[in-house]
Amino acid sequence: ILGGREPQPHTMPYMASLQEDGKHICGGFLITAEWVLSAAHCLEDTINGTFQVLLGAHSLTAHEPHKRLYGVRRLIPHPGSSTETNADDLLLIQLAEPALLGTDVGTLALQEEDQEVPAGTLCTAAGWGFTTNTGKRPDKLQSVELSIMSRATCNRRIHHDGEVTENMMCTEIKKDSRKDTCKGDSGGPLVCHGVAAGVVAAGSRVCGNWKKPGIYTRIPPYIEWIRAVMASAN
Numbered sequence: 001i002l003g004g005r006e007p008q009p010h011t012m013p014y015m016a017s018l019q020e021d022g023k024h025i026c027g028g029f030l031i032t033a034e035w036v037l038s039a040a041h042c043l044e045d046t047i048n049g050t051f052q053v054l055l056g057a058h059s060l061t062a063h064e065p066h067k068r069l070y071g072v073r074r075l076i077p078h079p080g081s082s083t084e085t086n087a088d089d090l091l092l093i094q095l096a097e098p099a100l101l102g103t104d105v106g107t108l109a110l111q112e113e114d115q116e117v118p119a120g121t122l123c124t125a126a127g128w129g130f131t132t133n134t135g136k137r138p139d140k141l142q143s144v145e146l147s148i149m150s151r152a153t154c155n156r157r158i159h160h161d162g163e164v165t166e167n168m169m170c171t172e173i174k175k176d177s178r179k180d181t182c183k184g185d186s187g188g189p190l191v192c193h194g195v196a197a198g199v200v201a202a203g204s205r206v207c208g209n210w211k212k213p214g215i216y217t218r219i220p221p222y223i224e225w226i227r228a229v230m231a232s233a234n
Ligand SMILES: CC(C)CC(=O)Nc1cccc(-c2cccc(CN)c2)c1
Pocket: 025, 026, 041, 042, 043, 044, 045, 180, 181, 182, 183, 184, 185, 186, 200, 201, 202, 203, 204, 205, 206, 207, 208, 213, 214, 215
C-alpha cells in the first residue's frame, strides 16, 4: 500500500495474509469460516512450497492473542484466470479447518447486486504489500482510502487503453498523492460502503503512477462461481 496509514489494529478482522513457506505473498479476505478469497496471480511466482493463511493479525511478526496460521485444504483459481491476462483473477482458498471467529477474526460480506460503484466513491484497500516502489515490506497492516475512477476514463489511451473489462474496476491515483495498492496487496478487498466490491489485481504491475490507475476484479459478476465452488467442495 502506497500513501496509506496503519489502521487501528484488528479493525479489519477479515484481512488474510497468504503465505508460502512462512513468507507473505498476497492479501486475501475471509468470506466464510473456511473460505478465503484472493487473486489467482498470487500463485504464479510460487515454488510449490507450503501454503498457509494468517488470520487475526496486525503485525506479521509480533505475538498477538488471536493471530493464527491455518493450513490450506484446497487452492481453486478461477478457470478463466491465466498468467497472460488480468481476466478472472480470483482464487478461492479452502482452509484446512474452519477459522475460529472472534473479535480479531471475522468475515467480510460480498457486494451481491451487479451495479457499478459510482465514480468518486471513496473505498478502502488494505494489505501488507510494498509501501514504496523500491519494495519496502511493512510488518504492520496498512490501509488507504481510494476514489473510484470511471471505466471510460480508466480505458483512455493514457491510462489502461481499453484493457479494463466490465468485470474490472479502477481507482484513481491523484498526481501528488501516490495512494495506490502495490505488490503483495493482490488478493485483498476493495471495500466500498462496508462490503467487498472488488479484489486487488496486479494490473500493469506498476505502483503509484497516476497514468496507471489501480485495477480490481469486480465481485458481483463472480458471485455465482464463488457460491458454486463453496457448495461443491467437501
Ligand atoms: C507475486 C505475484 C502476485 C506477482 C505480482 O503481483 N507482481 C507485482 C509486481 C509489481 C506490482 C504489483 C501490483 C500488485 C497490486 C497492485 C498494483 C498496482 N495498483 C501492482 C504486482
